[in-house]
Amino acid sequence: MNSLFSALPTTVFETMSALARQHDAVNLGQGFPDDPGPRDVREKAAEAVLNGWNQYPPMMGTPELRRAVADHYRGWQGLDLDPDTEVMVTSGATEAIAGALLALIEPGDEVVLFQPLYDAYLPLVRRAGGVPRLVRLVPPHWRLTEEALAEAFTPRTKLVLFNNPHNPTGRVFDAGELALLAHFCTRSGAALVSDEVWEHVIFDGREHRSVLALPGMRERAVKIGSAGKIFGMTGWKVGFVCAAPELMRVLSKAHQFLTFTTPPALQHAVAYGLGKERDWFLGTREGLQRSRDRLAEGLGALGFPVLPSAGTYFLNVDLAPLDPGLRDEAFCRSLVAREGVAAIPVSAFYAEQPVETVVRFCFAKTDATIDQALERLSGFA
Ligand code: GLN
Known part of the structure; x- marks a missing residue:
């Protein structure tokens, strides 16, 4: 057996999506849109x-x-x-x-x-x-x-x-x-x-x-x-x-x-x-940008410090100003189990000296999904 690969943990996206299914959570973890595509x-x-x-x-x-x-x-x-x-x-x-x-x-x-x-x-x-x-x-x-x-x-x-x-x-x-x-x-x-x-x-x-x-x-x-x-x-x-x-x-x-x-x-x-045509691509960007803003504004209103996002399906919140002792992984595990919202701890993207206070949310979702997640997150704030 290849020890390098057998020692690897299961990818965080698979793990969080499995937890999301188990807890019937709104899945803002793994990055995929709600929309079925053109x-x-x-x-x-x-x-x-x-x-x-x-x-x-x-x-x-x-x-x-x-x-x-x-x-x-x-x-x-x-x-x-x-x-x-x-x-x-x-x-x-x-x-x-x-x-x-x-x-x-x-x-x-x-x-x-x-x-x-x-x-x-x-x-x-x-x-x-x-x-x-x-x-x-x-x-x-x-x-x-x-x-x-x-x-x-x-x-x-x-x-x-x-x-x-x-x-x-x-x-x-x-x-x-x-x-x-x-x-x-x-x-x-x-x-x-x-x-x-x-x-x-x-x-x-x-x-x-x-x-x-x-x-x-x-x-x-x-x-x-x-x-x-x-x-x-x-x-x-x-x-x-x-x-x-x-x-x-x-x-x-x-x-x-x-x-x-x-x-x-x-x-x-x-x-x-x-x-x-060009407008299709620009329209798709605009739609995602509106979703980014909806989630960012909602998280901000709940008191989460939101970091800027210039691209991708993702935005991050920094937990450090909320509570310097809060760790991203513990936060995400508790969030999915207690509030029913899945997100991704950014420490999973570091190989050494991880930043452990940042959590990634996927906003490529319908307004209804984003609003439902925000509603559930209000329990945490
Ligand atoms: N690229 C996706 C993300 O960052 C995950 C892909 C995967 O699940 N392996 O969320």
């Missing part, structure tokens, strides 16, 4: 299944979807991608991340990561033989500083695993922080693998900046996207990887022996969806 995109998938799109599609993804991805990113992010050599479809972003790590690092290579980190990253880095170097971000600003980067990068840095917009903090890193990161990557010759699955879930008129558009990064960055997040259908597990041809040749070798392909009917529907 009907036209779902119809395209259903039609494609019935019309026989059910055998192995090409290993790199259907030509139709690869072209749609390149067109979409040209329109939205100004990227110039060759669909034949620079775009690959994967079975979700997590496969893309795992594949990139397997393909790009050798045992002993150092990998720079940012904590709080999405819980899959660290076990995958370790299993690929990488030696993690953690940059610690702290509330309330969660800023990326030159000092922290200078400490994490060494001559052995081979890869950086980055996430922007950032789960769980809801931060969208600014131009200065991205320039700093690009500077450190080019100086050390490291590859930059960027999990950009929340690229369309950004608020207050922000525009997403991909690492592929940063100076000096076109040849060394791997951009990862997710249809599940773009269309709010998290179970679809259709991801895209964009990278220069030389990197893509290696990345595709990992993909061909991980999942090889991704359901063709879903690829067909995603290709259609990526071509939807």
